[in-house]
Each structure stands twice: as C-alpha cells, then as structure tokens.
Amino acid sequence: MLTQPTGVTPTLFKTAATIASISAVHHIYYGFAELYPAWNLLPSKPQRAARTGWDYMNVSYAITILLNLKWARNQGxxxxxxxxxxxxMVLGGVVEGWRSLRNGEYLPLIxxxxIPGLSLAGAILKQYT
Structure with missing residues (x-):
C-alpha cells in the first residue's frame, strides 16, 4: 500500500499548489471581467499581444500546480x-514581484x-529532514 508523505515539507508544496489553483481561477476571472473589456479599446495588434501574454500565464499556473503536487509526493x-x-519560478517571481511592488500592485505578490517562496521553503527543508 502506498502512503503519502507527511510533515511540513509536503504540506508546503500542497499549500503552494492550492494557492496557485486559487490564483489561477482569479487570474482567469480578472482577465475576463476587467482586462479583456479594456483591451477591446486597443488596436488589434496590441490587443492580441496583451491577451496572449495574459492567457499564457495560465500555462505557468498549470506547471506550478502540477510540479508542486509531484514535489509533495516526492518530498521536493x-x-x-x-x-x-x-x-x-523563484527568480522570475522575484523580478515580476518587484515590478508589481513598485507599481503598488500587491495582490500579484501572492x-x-x-507560491515560489513556499516551494523553495519545502525544497530547503527537504535537505534537513
């Protein structure tokens, strides 16, 4: 019988996956509710570029969720x-988070x-458990 790992390390990865899932839903909602209507006012080329970049972020969420679930099973x-x-994930998050912080946008810092901070903490703890 397979048992699931227990302890702090898998919990950190599962928490990161859960928060990423919630963030992905919010990301999709915010795009449809707020950004797409605003982007409709742009010329077609900038509109497509904005939508493509925004929508592709969902791929990053999917990868983040799946990796964190795997890492929860494998202890990192x-x-x-x-x-x-x-x-x-960590380095990209540092750069983009800094940009958000400078612009006064705090919700994206999650x-x-x-999310990367939880994953990194889990990976570091793996080394000591």
Whole structure:
C-alpha cells in the first residue's frame, strides 16, 4: 500500500499548489471581467499581444500546480531539471514581484513571491529532514 508523505515539507508544496489553483481561477476571472473589456479599446495588434501574454500565464499556473503536487509526493524537486524549474519560478517571481511592488500592485505578490517562496521553503527543508 502506498502512503503519502507527511510533515511540513509536503504540506508546503500542497499549500503552494492550492494557492496557485486559487490564483489561477482569479487570474482567469480578472482577465475576463476587467482586462479583456479594456483591451477591446486597443488596436488589434496590441490587443492580441496583451491577451496572449495574459492567457499564457495560465500555462505557468498549470506547471506550478502540477510540479508542486509531484514535489509533495516526492518530498521536493528531484534532479537538476526540477531544481532548475524551481529556480526559474523563484527568480522570475522575484523580478515580476518587484515590478508589481513598485507599481503598488500587491495582490500579484501572492503568485510572484508567496507560491515560489513556499516551494523553495519545502525544497530547503527537504535537505534537513
């Protein structure tokens, strides 16, 4: 019988996946409710660029959710590829989070700093447990 890992490390990864899931739903809603109507006022080329970038963020959410669920089962990233993905999430989050902070947009910090921070904490704790 397979047992699920218990303890702080898998809980951090599961929490990151849960918050990413909630953030993805909010991201989709906000796009349809607020941004798409505003973008309709733009010329077609900038409108497409804005929508494409916004919509593609959902791919990042899906990857983040799936990786964190895997890491919850495996007690963290395994191998250089997954460690590289975590590093990319953290570094990208630092950069984009800083931009959000400078613009006075605080809600995105959950996605940019909170989710990668939980994942990083889980990966660091893996080394000590």
């Amino acid at each position: 990233p395994g191998g250089i590829e997954e460690e590289g993905m975590l590093a990319a 996605a940019f700093w909170g």
